[in-house]
Amino acid sequence: MGQQRPAYAWQTDKGLVRTHNEDAVAVYSDAGLVIVADGIGGANAGDVASRLATEVIGACFRERPPPPRDRKEALRRVKAAVEEANRVVWEASQRTSRYVGMGTTLVLGFVGPDWLVFGHVGDSRIYRLRDGDLTQVTRDHSLIQEVVDGGLFPTLEDARRSGINEHVLTRALGTGDSVVVDMREMDLVPGDLFLFCTDGLTGMVSDEDLRRTLLIADQDLDRLPAMLVNLALEGGGLDNITVALMRVC
Numbered sequence: 630m631g632q633q634r635p636a637y638a639w640q641t642d643k644g645l646v647r648t649h650n651e652d653a654v655a656v657y658s659d660a661g662l663v664i665v666a667d668g669i670g671g672a673n674a675g676d677v678a679s680r681l682a683t684e685v686i687g688a689c690f691r692e693r694p695p696p697p698r699d700r701k702e703a704l705r706r707v708k709a710a711v712e713e714a715n716r717v718v719w720e721a722s723q724r725t726s727r728y729v730g731m732g733t734t735l736v737l738g739f740v741g742p743d744w745l746v747f748g749h750v751g752d753s754r755i756y757r758l759r760d761g762d763l764t765q766v767t768r769d770h771s772l773i774q775e776v777v778d779g780g781l782f783p784t785l786e787d788a789r790r791s792g793i794n795e796h797v798l799t800r801a802l803g804t805g806d807s808v809v810v811d812m813r814e815m816d817l818v819p820g821d822l823f824l825f826c827t828d829g830l831t832g833m834v835s836d837e838d839l840r841r842t843l844l845i846a847d848q849d850l851d852r853l854p855a856m857l858v859n860l861a862l863e864g865g866g867l868d869n870i871t872v873a874l875m876r877v878c
Contacts, residue, residue: 635661635740639873640854644829645866652827652871653679653733655687661740662690663873667753667827669801670731678718678733678803685714686737700744704812707739707748711802711810718803732804736767736825738875745823748812750802754831756839757815758822763840766813770800795832821877830857830872833864850876 637658643650651668653676664683668675689710695703714735722728734751747755752769768774773788773795782788789795802808822843831839834857842860846853854872861870 634878636850636876636878637663637874638850638854639663639871640858641871642858642862642866642869644869645862647869649676650869651675651679652829652869653683654825654871654873655683656873657687657691660687660690660694662687662737663823663825663875664735664737665753665825665827665871665873666736666802667734667751667829667869667871668731669733669751669798669804670728673730674728675731675733677721677728678731681718681721682714682733682735682802685717686710686735689713690739695739695741698742700741700746700814703739703741703746704814707737707746707812708810711735711737711748711750712808715802715808716806719806722803730804732801734798734827735802735810738823738825740817740875743817744814745817746812746814748810750800750808750810751798753825753827756824756826756836758824758840758843759818759820761840761844763836763843765836766815768811770798770811771795772797772799775799796828817877819877823875823877824857825873825875826857827869827871829866829868829870830861832868833861833866833870850874 655664666679668679734753736749736753738747
């Protein structure tokens with residue numbers, strides 16, 4: 630497979646309950662880079678954290694792009710860019726009293742000739758639709774995921790029913806002077822569709838409803854972000870909602 634030129638579409642919405650939007654999304658189609666962040670800290674400037682993170686990572690990749698065919702170097706650049714974003718957010722929170730406690734979740738993907746490298750921190754997610762199957766390719770850094778992984782409950786739904794708070798993060802960017810970013814790489818297949826999103830979508834819409842919607846509208850990428858946002862709004866719109874889509878051509 631030759632050089633991929635993916636198609637992109639994205640949208641963000643404050644939802645029906647929140648007074649402002651603390652999510653951020655940045656798509657640099659010329660650089661093959663997608664970034665989605667969900668700020669935490671509420672009044673303590675979660676929106677500042679998410680914006681800083683996307684800006685810093687975008688600048689890192691645009692000013693010093695990885696060699697076009699070196700996926701190992703691309704992974705190193707992902708790690709370095711996320712660590713730099715963590716430093717910037719953390720130092721901003723230490724300098725300004727109203728920013729104390731701010732942080733953000735993060736997912737980002739960088740496209741090479743026939744591969745994708747990606748990194749994430751927190752509970753924002755990346756999904757891949759391939760041949761009709763929807764797969765979550767990131768693993769949430771959350772308390773509820775940890776109790777399921779530890780065998781206390783068989784599924785996330787069982788843990789929710791027991792009263793485990795699904796919004797407690799075990800990892801976030803900018804809340805400490807260092808961060809651990811999970812990174813992966815995968816080969817791409819023409820027709821792959823990737824969804825980058827915050828939990829304002831996944832908290833309101835089941836994976837099966839996501840799959841059905843992506844399948845129905847897969848050939849009309851520009852319609853998909855609004856369809857997904859509307860699904861989350863119909864489900865309650867309790868949080869900010871951000872989606873970014875990338876289709877491999």
